[in-house]
Amino acid sequence: MEETVIAMSARDTILASIRASLGVTGQEAPRRKIVADRLSAHPAGVVPRRGQLPAPERAELFARMVEAAAGTLASVASAEDVPSAVAAFLRRHNLPPSVQRGGDDLLAALPWQREPSLEVAVGPSDGRQLASVSHAFGAVAETGTLVLTAGPDNPTTLNFLPDNHIVVVEAKDIAGDFETVLARLRDRFGDSLPRVVNMITGPSRSADIEQTLILGAHGPRRLHVIVVGEGAGPATGTG
Amino acid sequence: MSTVATSPRFKDNARKALGDRELQSALKFVEVNFIARRREVADKLPEFEALRDSARDIKDHTLAHLDLYLEAYEKRVTEQGGQVHYAVTADDACRIALDICRELGAKTVTKGKSMIGEEIGINDFLEANAITPIETDLGEYIIQLRHELPSHIIAPAVHLTKAQVEADFRRAHSHLPADRSLVEPETMLAEARAVLREKFLAADVGITGANFLVAETGSSIIVTNEGNGDLTQTLPKAHIVLASIEKLVPTLEDAAQMLRVLARSATGQEMSVYTTVSTGPRRADDPDGPGAYHVIILDNGRSAMLGGQFREMLRCIRCGACMNHCPVYHAVGGHAYGWVYPGPMGAVLTPSLIGVDKAGHLPNASTFCGRCEEVCPVRIPLPKLMRHWREREFERHLSPATVRSSLALWAFFAKRPWLYRAATSLAMRALAFLGRGRGRFRWLPLASSWTRHRDFPTPQGASFQAQWKKRSSP
Numbered sequence: 183m184e185e186t187v188i189a190m191s192a193r194d195t196i197l198a199s200i201r202a203s204l205g206v207t208g209q210e211a212p213r214r215k216i217v218a219d220r221l222s223a224h225p226a227g228v229v230p231r232r233g234q235l236p237a238p239e240r241a242e243l244f245a246r247m248v249e250a251a252a253g254t255l256a257s258v259a260s261a262e263d264v265p266s267a268v269a270a271f272l273r274r275h276n277l278p279p280s281v282q283r284g285g286d287d288l289l290a291a292l293p294w295q296r297e298p299s300l301e302v303a304v305g306p307s308d309g310r311q312l313a314s315v316s317h318a319f320g321a322v323a324e325t326g327t328l329v330l331t332a333g334p335d336n337p338t339t340l341n342f343l344p345d346n347h348i349v350v351v352e353a354k355d356i357a358g359d360f361e362t363v364l365a366r367l368r369d370r371f372g373d374s375l376p377r378v379v380n381m382i383t384g385p386s387r388s389a390d391i392e393q394t395l396i397l398g399a400h401g402p403r404r405l406h407v408i409v410v411g412e413g414a415g416p417a418t419g420t421g
Numbered sequence: 422m423s424t425v426a427t428s429p430r431f432k433d434n435a436r437k438a439l440g441d442r443e444l445q446s447a448l449k450f451v452e453v454n455f456i457a458r459r460r461e462v463a464d465k466l467p468e469f470e471a472l473r474d475s476a477r478d479i480k481d482h483t484l485a486h487l488d489l490y491l492e493a494y495e496k497r498v499t500e501q502g503g504q505v506h507y508a509v510t511a512d513d514a515c516r517i518a519l520d521i522c523r524e525l526g527a528k529t530v531t532k533g534k535s536m537i538g539e540e541i542g543i544n545d546f547l548e549a550n551a552i553t554p555i556e557t558d559l560g561e562y563i564i565q566l567r568h569e570l571p572s573h574i575i576a577p578a579v580h581l582t583k584a585q586v587e588a589d590f591r592r593a594h595s596h597l598p599a600d601r602s603l604v605e606p607e608t609m610l611a612e613a614r615a616v617l618r619e620k621f622l623a624a625d626v627g628i629t630g631a632n633f634l635v636a637e638t639g640s641s642i643i644v645t646n647e648g649n650g651d652l653t654q655t656l657p658k659a660h661i662v663l664a665s666i667e668k669l670v671p672t673l674e675d676a677a678q679m680l681r682v683l684a685r686s687a688t689g690q691e692m693s694v695y696t697t698v699s700t701g702p703r704r705a706d707d708p709d710g711p712g713a714y715h716v717i718i719l720d721n722g723r724s725a726m727l728g729g730q731f732r733e734m735l736r737c738i739r740c741g742a743c744m745n746h747c748p749v750y751h752a753v754g755g756h757a758y759g760w761v762y763p764g765p766m767g768a769v770l771t772p773s774l775i776g777v778d779k780a781g782h783l784p785n786a787s788t789f790c791g792r793c794e795e796v797c798p799v800r801i802p803l804p805k806l807m808r809h810w811r812e813r814e815f816e817r818h819l820s821p822a823t824v825r826s827s828l829a830l831w832a833f834f835a836k837r838p839w840l841y842r843a844a845t846s847l848a849m850r851a852l853a854f855l856g857r858g859r860g861r862f863r864w865l866p867l868a869s870s871w872t873r874h875r876d877f878p879t880p881q882g883a884s885f886q887a888q889w890k891k892r893s894s895p
Contacts, residue, residue, distance in 0.1 A: 191507070192509050193507040196720045199724035200727060201488050203725060204485065204487070208488050213489060216486065217489040217493065217671070220482075221493060221636060221671060226677075227677075227678040228468050228475045230467075230472075247691065251690075251691070251694070284708070305708060306709040332710060333706065334706050337709045338710060339708075342651050360677040361674060364677065367673075374500075374700070375698065376704075377700060377701060377703060377710050378698065380651070380695065381692070381695070381697070381698070383690075383691070387646050387647065388559045388560075388610055388646060390560035390576060390579075391581075391609055392447065392581075392582060393450040393579070394583075399614065400648040400652055401694070401695065
């Protein structure tokens with residue numbers, strides 16, 4: 183009788199080794215239930231109190247944290263004011279009046295014509311643009327973090343290739359903590375996350391040479407946030 | 422194809438490091454900056470200690486159910502068009518990555534910072550197979566130019582001064598004018614940014630590591646400050662994620678808990694600049710992003726660690742806090758440890774991965790001050806685990822004969838307290854007599870390896886035990 187040698191796949195080898203170490207077969211119903219329950223219930227752990235604030239204070243905390251992370255921030259009363267806030271940012275930094283944006287509904291509906299000298303192109307970045315405008319899915323006051331989702335509305339390359347990244351976020355989308363934004367992501371996208379969810383806290387930086395912190399490593403040198411709407415709180419900086 | 426370890430020569434490495442002026446000047450930054458910054462952000466968050474408990478519990482829970490989370494993760498990745506590959510050894514992982522690159526006809530590969538990449542020696546392997554890997558994290562880029570290993574897991578070039586980096590850039594970027602000014606770190610960063618921007622846009626494949634893999638969504642998460650990891654994974658035709666089995670967490674909420682302790686423990690930031698959650702390849706309507714998404718999951722001995730004394734080490738999230746707070750690391754830097762992982766976490770992990778016969782010195786290079794455990798975001802009892810290695814080394818007769826016989830001699834006395842007291846009191850009186858007037862010994866018989874590096878103080882007054890006895894019985 184010949185022995186049949188069945189080569190185990192790497193996958194089976196690793197799973198078998200894990201199970202041998204844990205002393206389990208992988209078939210135990212109680213273990214499987216614990217895992218299935220955790221995956222479907224996704225319980226929140228410790229959520230810092232820092233962000234648990236009413237809307238205006240939450241927006242203020244967000245603004246403070248953005249600035250603490252070396253970002254700049256401006257607040258506008260309504261979306262109509264965004265184009266002039268964008269133009270003002272570009273002028274302040276002596277940048278050419280040109281931005282690139284994605285097909286985002288909110289950004290597409292803005293009255294860009296009010297800034298006649300501002301050139302607004304649509305599409306992903308190929309690395310030649312100096313400034314981009316994105317619309318954030320949400321924001322987290324706890325750390326001053328913007329949450330952006332990839333897609334034709336807000337291409338990922340716009341977050342990283344241009345030297346200046348301008349991000350529009352609606353005041354109502356500023357959450358106190360990460361968990362709130364995660365819940366919104368599940369509501370909006372269901373079972374499948376967008377290809378990329380970018381959580382961005384301030385402009386790109388490196389401290390790899392003698393621990394000297396320098397802004398603008400590979401991503402944007404400047405991150406400018408424009409908060410739109412009531413409850414946005416007072417402008418905390420001139421950006 | 423893992424990197425050749427010089428860990429067996431730790432003592433020589435350490436001696437050289439102590440005499441290396443440039444290294445010593447560069448190391449000062451670790452001790453000052455990292456510790457103060459971590460303290461500051463930890464103090465600002467009242468829930469920080471509770472979050473450390475939470476992070477520890479999440480990792481323990483995941484490890485106890487690792488087989489099932491791994492299966493769940495794989496299913497989710499596959500559902501979203503990604504591919505999961507399993508690698509039992511470092512060589513397997515390298516070969517899988519090479520096959521993916523070859524299938525795409527790749528010539529150049531950009532790389533985000535990945536400790537697994539260092540562990541498996543992916544760069545050397547790709548280069549030997551006619552594919553050019555380009556490190557894009559500034560620190561990794563610098564050490565790649567120098568053909569060195571990282572000396573720190575989050576600050577790979579922390580052992581270098583800016584003058585050394587300037588010299589490397591002048592040598593490597595010979596296409597740039599020789600008379601350009603390159604004194605300030607700002608100028609160097611701008612130069613690296615410009616050089617690497619071209620590479621990003623031209624690369625065929627991007628390889629990154631992963632800080633976490635999320636079973637619930639089939640996502641990989643990378644955390645960076647430079648944005649290099651994002652350019653690495655967004656621009657090429659394919660994104661390869663290198664990750665080891667213990668990177669799994671169950672859900673996005675669990676990842677959020679881990680992220681709250683990671684950046685604070687690592688760089689002392691509230692949050693790193695870029696936390697990127699990636700799920701599968703470019704979608705039908707995506708205007709950018711990689712066409713293929715591969716995850717290579719490496720075991721390399723970890724599944725075996727799950728069953729033994731070193732299981733707790735698998736909680737490690739590679740923040741570097743242990744080395745930032747380690748007096749031994751401050752003194753000798755990361756390269757002395759001789760392999761990919763330095764500091765206290767390296768002293769525990771390296772013997773597991775390359776063998777205690779090769780890395781036995783590392784768990785001995787500790788003062789057992791316990792600062793590493795105090796700051797570890799997932800509360801790994803690093804001193805205890807180092808002690809386990811010392812015991813194993815002793816049991817396997819790997820420690821030198823002199824150490825073994827001295828320990829046996831010490832044990833003989835320690836087991837007989839009256840003899841111990843008599844012998845030490847006699848020895849102290851003899852030393853006090855011989856050293857009278859000088860206050861110190863520059864040389865002592867049988868202790869020359871100690872006195873070679875420092876003086877031995879002359880004993881003064883009664884012994885600790887005698888003083889203690891006197892104090893506790895008034």
